[in-house]
Amino acid sequence: MRMCLLCGLLALSCALSATDAPTVYYYGFSGEPIELQRVDNGSTLWPVVSYGATPMPLTGRIGFKRDGAEKIDFVKLAPGDDPFAAARRLAGEPGIRWAQPEWQVRIMPHAAPNDPYFSNEWHLTQIKATDAWDAVSGTAHTIIATIDSGVDLAHPDLILNLAKGKDLTGGSNAACDHPGSGQNAIITAAHGTMVSGLIAALFNNGIGGAGVCPACAVLPVKFLRYDEESIPVTRIYDAIVAAVDAGADVINNSWGDIDTDSSGNCITVPRDSYRAEAIAYAKKHGRNGRGALVIWSAGNSQCDTSLNENLKNDDIIVVSALNESGAPAWYSNSGAQVDLCAGAGNWTTDISGPDGMNSQLYTTPNGATDYTDQFSGTSASAAVLSGIAGLMYAANPLLNFTEAMRCIRQSAAKPTSAICDAGGWNDPVGDPYAPSGMQRSPCFGYGIPDTAALVTMARDGTCSAPYSGCDTDTQCGGGFYCDESTRECIKLPPEKKKEPDNGCSLTLID
Numbered sequence: 001m002r003m004c005l006l007c008g009l010l011a012l013s014c015a016l017s018a019t020d021a022p023t024v025y026y027y028g029f030s031g032e033p034i035e036l037q038r039v040d041n042g043s044t045l046w047p048v049v050s051y052g053a054t055p056m057p058l059t060g061r062i063g064f065k066r067d068g069a070e071k072i073d074f075v076k077l078a079p080g081d082d083p084f085a086a087a088r089r090l091a092g093e094p095g096i097r098w099a100q101p102e103w104q105v106r107i108m109p110h111a112a113p114n115d116p117y118f119s120n121e122w123h124l125t126q127i128k129a130t131d132a133w134d135a136v137s138g139t140a141h142t143i144i145a146t147i148d149s150g151v152d153l154a155h156p157d158l159i160l161n162l163a164k165g166k167d168l169t170g171g172s173n174a175a176c177d178h179p180g181s182g183q184n185a186i187i188t189a190a191h192g193t194m195v196s197g198l199i200a201a202l203f204n205n206g207i208g209g210a211g212v213c214p215a216c217a218v219l220p221v222k223f224l225r226y227d228e229e230s231i232p233v234t235r236i237y238d239a240i241v242a243a244v245d246a247g248a249d250v251i252n253n254s255w256g257d258i259d260t261d262s263s264g265n266c267i268t269v270p271r272d273s274y275r276a277e278a279i280a281y282a283k284k285h286g287r288n289g290r291g292a293l294v295i296w297s298a299g300n301s302q303c304d305t306s307l308n309e310n311l312k313n314d315d316i317i318v319v320s321a322l323n324e325s326g327a328p329a330w331y332s333n334s335g336a337q338v339d340l341c342a343g344a345g346n347w348t349t350d351i352s353g354p355d356g357m358n359s360q361l362y363t364t365p366n367g368a369t370d371y372t373d374q375f376s377g378t379s380a381s382a383a384v385l386s387g388i389a390g391l392m393y394a395a396n397p398l399l400n401f402t403e404a405m406r407c408i409r410q411s412a413a414k415p416t417s418a419i420c421d422a423g424g425w426n427d428p429v430g431d432p433y434a435p436s437g438m439q440r441s442p443c444f445g446y447g448i449p450d451t452a453a454l455v456t457m458a459r460d461g462t463c464s465a466p467y468s469g470c471d472t473d474t475q476c477g478g479g480f481y482c483d484e485s486t487r488e489c490i491k492l493p494p495e496k497k498k499e500p501d502n503g504c505s506l507t508l509i510d
Contacts, residue, residue, distance in 0.1 A: 024049060024084040026100050027091040029276035036270060046083060049103065051270035054258045056103040059232060062087050063274055064099035070285075072237065072277060074102075100273040104230040109149070109191040109255045109379055120373075121209050122324045123198075123343030123384050126415075129212055131452035132391055135459075137203070138215035141490045142394045144199050144250040144386050145243035147236075148192030150176035150222035152351050155193060155370065157201045157208040158218065165220035166242045168235055169228070174220040178355040179227075186360045189226040190351045194375045195254045196220070197349025198383035199390070208371055209347050212387025212451070216394065219248055224255070233274055240278035240294065244286045247494045249393045251282060252386035253296045254379035259308055259333075260301045271309035283315050283401050287393075288479025288491055291401025293408075295319060295386045297378035298333040304422075305335030312337055314432055315401075317389075317408070320443060321381040326416030328443040332378055334422040336429075338445040340412055342384040344376040388449050395455035396467040397489050398477065405433035407463035411454035412438075412447035420444065 024047065028034045039055050040048035046058035062083060063072045075090070077083060083101040090099040124130065143163055153162060153175045165174025176193055179185040196211075196218045203210035223239040224231060243251045257269040279294050286292025298305055298320045305311045311318050318337045321329035321344040328334065329344050350356035350372040357372040392408060393399065399407065414425070420443030428434040428446075438446050459467050469489075470482035476489035483490050 026084055026087040027098055028100060028271055029098050029273040031098065034270060045079065052268040053270070054106045056105055056233075057230075058083050059102045059104065061102040061234075062090060062099055063102055063234060063237075064090050065097040065273075065277060067095050067097055070281070071241065072234075072274065098273050102232055102234050102274075105233045105236075105272075106230045106258045107224070107255050109188060120347045121345060123345035123380075124210070124212065126322065126326065126343045126448060127212070127384065127388060128450055128452040132455050133203075133214075135452075135455045136391060136394045138200070138213040138390055138394045139488070140215065140217050141488075142213065142216045142390050142397070143219050143246070143248045144213065144216050144252060144390045145219040145221050145246070145248035146192055146196050146199065146252050146254075146383075147221045147223055147239045147243065148195055148252075148254060149188050149190075149224045149226060150174055150192050151196045151218065151220040152176050152193045152349070153220075155197075155349050155352050157205070157349050157370070158193070158196055160202060161200045161211075161214075161216065161218055163217045163219040163246070165222065166239075166246065167222045168238050168242065169222055169225045171222075174222045176222075176351055177226045178351065180355065181360070183361055185226040186355070186357060188224065189355075190357050190372070191254070191379065192220060192222070193351055194348045194357070194372060195252065195379060195383045197371075198345050198375075198380055199252065199387045201349055208349065208368075212384055213390035213394065216387070216390040219243060219246055221246075233272055236272070237274040237278040240275075241281055244282050244292055245494055247287075247491060248292050249287055249397075249491075250386050250389045251286075251292055251294045252383055253294065254382045256297060256299045257308060257310065259299055259303050264301075266301060266303035266307055269308040269310060271312070275310055276313060279313055279315050286401075288494070290399065290479070291404070293317060293389050293401075293404055295382050295389065297382035298335075298338055300331040300377045301333060302331060303333050305333050305337035308337075314430075317385065317405070318445070319378060319382040319385045320445065321376070321378045322415055322444075322448065326418075326448070328420060329376070329378075329381075332381075332443070334420065334442045336442060338442060339409065339431075340385055340445045341415065341443070341448050342381040342388070343448075344378065344380040345384055346376045346380065347371065347373050348375050348380075385449070388451050388454065391451055392454050392458050396458040396464065397480065397491065398467055399458060399464050402433065403464040406435055407458055408449055408454060409433060409438065409446045410435040410463065411449045411451070411457055412445070413450055414441075414447050415444055418444065
């Protein structure tokens, strides 16, 4: 009989120099061996590894996935154990899909706040948002999660659209932090508020601007504090799963891995099994089984997206940035992984009062202390795309994952300036959600969504069965009910899932 987990695992020394053991590997999400370089000198408690990117210190834990289990389990290693030998041993056990050591990872918000700003909210004109609002401007039941640095929960242009958030940074408050000084600290702290404003700032309220989906709900998932230089890679998994379990329809990630070295050269980023598992969880369990969309910014380093293994996941939407003229933003990453593009809108909500971008770092335009005109980057374009996806779900809440992925692609058109230095428009290769007859560009993906066309397509039968509301719960299907007053299908609250208890201890015995 197989022993419970790794109780019989042999202890192996990890005090090896980088010269003695330059290459280590584990078996990842798709079953292939993934090699990393060991870059410590043997003096650290746990190894430090790299994949051409910033060094990633290990934590002494291994995450693993059992066949049939919903979430990841962990083992805690005893001092002196070799994390990679332990992970390979565990991955070879019957019933274990993959095992990966946990490491610390440095990430960065994909904002470019020093870029010249454009005229107010030109990005809404690019996507024909106002035409879409004639049909739908969102619903309070359409939830867009922002995995970011928290949100100013009292901001007057957001407060009515905020759902109860999550804090995964060790605190209990999804609000943004309020650092008193320091450029990087202020940019990071304000980032989640700026992203949320582009997604769902209120409209017709006499102040500020409008988000793309101004009647949608924003769910803040705070996974990064302004003072954190790195976070455990497992926090990314926790953030996505928390968003799914809280009922998110769309999960916005306006951040990414460090993808350049200290000289600005593009470098490779390893595939992370925790992140891939969370994306699979969102597809399987999001929206009561219909699947939640996961949106990711392409990055601002002028790098090829193919260098980042995490962007090669078919089940996310990777978004590049456009400028006001519809041309690729000069900083935007490009490549075969780009699915769609959107304008990098710069006017958005800022931390209220004296602690925001336009109070601390930049000249405040027109006394707009609660707003900034200094936002851009693929952070902004991903937020715009998440708002577009929110309008799509508000138009038809019954779309399943495949229908939604194809529908939002099918609504896209070539931007005004459709010239891409990285390559021309070609037939898509390997995309399971590619619409028939559409071509793809390394700068633009399938193009920029026409939001007015999208909400029509979501309802009229182009993307799924026609949707015109409901009369009975049966018409809405499992996980949804028919609201008697609005005649709209509404998601039921997410069920609380209980993990099976196998009676095993998850701590290795020395």
